[in-house]
Amino acid sequence: EYSLGDEKETRITEEARAFSAVVLEGDSLVAYLAARDGTHNIFLINLNTKKSSQLTDFTDGRQIFSLAYNPTRNWLMFDYLDNHFRNTAYLGLSDTTFVDLVSIPEWDERDIAKGPGDALIYASDKSGIFNLFMLNPVNGRQGYITNVRGGAFMPDMDAKGRVLYSLYDDGRYRVVLLDSLNFLDENKVGYDPDHFQKFNGLPPPITDVDTSKVSPYSDNFSPMFLFPKMMMDYGMPKLGLYFLNSEILNRLSVFGGVSANFVSDLDLFLLFELRTFYPTLYTDVFFLTRHISDRSTLMDVYGFDVDVRYRLFQIESGAKFPVMGTSEIKIFGSYQNFRASSVWWVNQENLSGKSGVDYYVGQHLGVAWKKDVFRPTVDRDINPSNGYHFDLEIRHEKNRFFNANESLFELIYDRSNFLRYSANGRIHATVPRTQRWTVSGEISLGWMTETAVDSFFNFFAGGMPGLRGYPFYAIEGNRMAVASLAFRIPLMRHRHIALGPFILQNVVVGPVIQVGDAWNGSRSEPVPKRSVGMQIRMGGFSFYNYPTGIGVEIHRGLDKFSSMNHRYGGELRPYFTLLFGF
Numbered sequence: 001e002y003s004l005g006d007e008k009e010t011r012i013t014e015e016a017r018a019f020s021a022v023v024l025e026g027d028s029l030v031a032y033l034a035a036r037d038g039t040h041n042i043f044l045i046n047l048n049t050k051k052s053s054q055l056t057d058f059t060d061g062r063q064i065f066s067l068a069y070n071p072t073r074n075w076l077m078f079d080y081l082d083n084h085f086r087n088t089a090y091l092g093l094s095d096t097t098f099v100d101l102v103s104i105p106e107w108d109e110r111d112i113a114k115g116p117g118d119a120l121i122y123a124s125d126k127s128g129i130f131n132l133f134m135l136n137p138v139n140g141r142q143g144y145i146t147n148v149r150g151g152a153f154m155p156d157m158d159a160k161g162r163v164l165y166s167l168y169d170d171g172r173y174r175v176v177l178l179d180s181l182n183f184l185d186e187n188k189v190g191y192d193p194d195h196f197q198k199f200n201g202l203p204p205p206i207t208d209v210d211t212s213k214v215s216p217y218s219d220n221f222s223p224m225f226l227f228p229k230m231m232m233d234y235g236m237p238k239l240g241l242y243f244l245n246s247e248i249l250n251r252l253s254v255f256g257g258v259s260a261n262f263v264s265d266l267d268l269f270l271l272f273e274l275r276t277f278y279p280t281l282y283t284d285v286f287f288l289t290r291h292i293s294d295r296s297t298l299m300d301v302y303g304f305d306v307d308v309r310y311r312l313f314q315i316e317s318g319a320k321f322p323v324m325g326t327s328e329i330k331i332f333g334s335y336q337n338f339r340a341s342s343v344w345w346v347n348q349e350n351l352s353g354k355s356g357v358d359y360y361v362g363q364h365l366g367v368a369w370k371k372d373v374f375r376p377t378v379d380r381d382i383n384p385s386n387g388y389h390f391d392l393e394i395r396h397e398k399n400r401f402f403n404a405n406e407s408l409f410e411l412i413y414d415r416s417n418f419l420r421y422s423a424n425g426r427i428h429a430t431v432p433r434t435q436r437w438t439v440s441g442e443i444s445l446g447w448m449t450e451t452a453v454d455s456f457f458n459f460f461a462g463g464m465p466g467l468r469g470y471p472f473y474a475i476e477g478n479r480m481a482v483a484s485l486a487f488r489i490p491l492m493r494h495r496h497i498a499l500g501p502f503i504l505q506n507v508v509v510g511p512v513i514q515v516g517d518a519w520n521g522s523r524s525e526p527v528p529k530r531s532v533g534m535q536i537r538m539g540g541f542s543f544y545n546y547p548t549g550i551g552v553e554i555h556r557g558l559d560k561f562s563s564m565n566h567r568y569g570g571e572l573r574p575y576f577t578l579l580f581g582f
């Protein structure tokens with residue numbers, strides 16, 4: 001109960017799960033719906049005594065909605081779910097009779113309300129689209145009074161005979177006023193006046209008692225899914241497959257892949273998640289090898305061949321804790337081991353040799369926090385609006401890195417222990433008075449507590465994750481800050497264009513403006529670098545089920561600079577992505 005005088009709320013029911021309250025004529029009487037054991041019933045409460053009485057005694061799991069009062073007939077009107085559709089009915093308060101008002105098994109009637117005189121107004125989808133229908137049970141006059149494309153619901157008539165209703169259109173609901181009631185041509189309403197006939201012969205509701213034996217649930221897995229793949233890597237075909245398996249209730253999942261090419265380059269990964277506890281436990285394992293062959297000259301006389309093999313191994317394990325539905329805290333630890341080995345031989349002298357070294361060993365412990373708050377929209381992935389994302393990671397790194405310059409007679413490693421801070425934030429908003437034009441701002445920050453370390457550990461602020469007008473390795477340092485601003489304009493929304501196995505639904509385009517830099521602590525100062533570009537995004541589905549995001553971008557770095565005998569800036573840099581999203 002809400003008082004308009006002192007603007008205070010008063011609770012009048014306890015543990016009733018009450019909803020859809022309606023005020024009756026008389027001395028402080030309110031009818032409402034309440035749910036218990038999966039069944040809805042109608043109750044009446046006296047606001048003076050705070051005592052409730054149950055008016056119906058349904059026990060069949062019946063679901064009741066949209067309670068309304070008809071003072072002319074002293075009826076409580078409502079709609080209820082019957083098998084596949086809703087039907088309208090009333091409960092007579094004078095004699096407690098329950099009678100169906102409009103009950104057609106082939107279409108849906110809902111949200112019934114009192115109309116002018118003896119007439120009733122309700123929403124019907126007989127023609128395939130919910131529109132308001134007016135029926136006078138006394139004189140038999142009936143017909144549609146709206147013809148909308150989305151759907152008309154929840155009618156209510158005021159003292160002047162005008163009807164307010166809820167209109168669903170263009171992905172949102174609006175309140176609309178209908179100031180005159182006129183019957184429309186049924187043949188022009190909705191898809192087809194006979195649209196309901198496609199629902200003829202629907203199976204009856206299941207009313208028999210299930211006699212199946214009940215047993216405790218045990219983990220059950222579907223068959224392993226295998227996905228062959230072929231890719232081009234450094235101009236060479238690489239064949240392999242992905243494999244996926246998950247427990248039926250997603251309590252445990254395994255996803256992995258293996259691929260190899262003709263020079264024995266190998267890619268292996270395994271992602272494991274266990275969700276039977278409050279935190280999600282996970283382990284990610286990666287193993288990669290690369291082979292490089294070269295031919296050189298020793299002392300400008302002897303030619304020798306070298307085969308170099310790189311092996312990268314990483315494992316990370318941790319626990320993810322959900323927090324209040326929009327946040328997640330992750331605690332993790334990881335181990336990395338990168339090894340380089342070589343075999344060489346001098347054909348003229350019949351000499352050969354080999355060597356190998358673990359050039360990097362790292363042990364990391366960290367904690368990460370991320371938060372996602374978005375307004376749900378059907379095109380959130382391709383054109384996010386009215387929401388934000390933020391993530392922060394603090395990682396303690398214990399590293400051992402091979403020092404080639406000092407390892408003449410023995411292996412010398414540089415040891416570096418430091419904290420690495422990484423943060424990223426994105427915010428999205430809709431431009432007012434536009435058709436879903438959006439603007440997105442993003443900032444990425446990086447900071448290391450140690451500055452005297454090899455560039456192997458640096459942040460890199462170029463390429464796709466950073467300033468896209470510059471190559472990935474062009475901008476590096478142990479400090480980083482990059483800001484981006486993107487405008488997106490929809491060219492196509494919610495369409496269905498078949499392009500072979502790809503269904504194109506949404507297309508957006510817009511400019512991207514970026515500024516940022518990476519620098520080396522006290523040894524240098526940040527010099528902001530600017531990049532501008534254009535992007536086009538195309539979203540849809542492939543093979544009926546797989547979400548597909550295609551991105552094409554072209555960027556140009558506005559500021560020119562030199563680093564390691566290379567000149568950067570001023571050239572156009574294209575990007576193409578084909579992923580499950582954006």
